Amino acid sequence: MSEGIGETPRAEKERTGTKITVSSPEQLALQYDERGLIPAIVQDVKSGTVLMLAYMNQESLEKTLAEGRTWFYSRSRQQLWAKGETSGCVQKVRGIYYDCDADTLLVQVEQTGVACHEGSFSCFSHPIMEKDGAVDLDWAVLAWLEDLIREREKERPEGSYTTYLFEKGIDKILKKVGEESTEVVIAAKGGKKEEIIYETADLFYHLLVMLRERKIELKEVWKELAARHKK
Structure with a gap:
């Protein structure tokens, strides 16, 4: 079962377990890779659509928790970046969870505009296989x-x-x-x-x-x- 760092309003009503709140990711036993990174799956909290996959390090997670918007770490530029800093497509964080192995994050957000730089709401808009009747x-x-x-x-x-x-x-x-x-x-x-x-x-x-x-x-x-x- 995934544990929560903050909750969405709906999740607060439905979950009966203890809500986990932290002031620093150092308090969590997250499993970062050898580069100090952890993958973060970003999901639209309203529609449930998976928007993108990015990476966080401890500093970007701290900034995300402190500011309530998503910060990531760019592996190519080797620096932090804030989603929507130039495009205006900011992601307001509504909940963060880690999985049972503590090596992947799920970040639930309210997406402003679109998530993908190609102009799509989700970065996952290039199907390899779809079931009949699947919704775009x-x-x-x-x-x-x-x-x-x-x-x-x-x-x-x-x-x-x-x-x-x-x-x-x-x-x-x-x-x-x-x-x-x-x-x-x-x-x-x-x-x-x-x-x-x-x-x-x-x-x-x-x-x-x-x-x-x-x-x-x-x-x-x-x-x-x-x-x-x-x-």
Whole structure:
């Protein structure tokens, strides 16, 4: 069983064991390799998607614990680096666990933007084998966008387009859904791939805003689609 260094809110409710909190990794019997490194699997805490694999040393783990965002050690540059330092795609740490051999870490995070430098939500987006019906990892971006829209509805940051839509109400939101649907039809009729992709992305966004306004979660739509697939 993996032990926890911090917990996600859900994990705190479900786990009945003792929560492990440490001020320094020196207190843990982690098994670093001969270079002083330990692999860290990074997982999106909301969707469960595995985002990336990186390496930590004791110093980067200490900084991660102290700052609440991921720090790693670059084997090629031989220096510490903070995820999102240049891209803005910061990972907020929600829980850290080590496995039964104490030689691998699992870091659960809230991912801002995408994790992969190629633009994918997850670095693991190049399948070698997939079971029939497997969901593309990049669909997790919709779950991330749903969470972002939920935050915008709650916090209503000034200058946000999402805030503007929620303040205008359902009629404005539905009008935009209709407009964006028409834009998709026009783009598809024109046949230009880039325009179809662009307009479809706009439609997805406005549909998610509409679902949020009506308090419908994306997983409920997935459940309906799955039920239809079984028929």
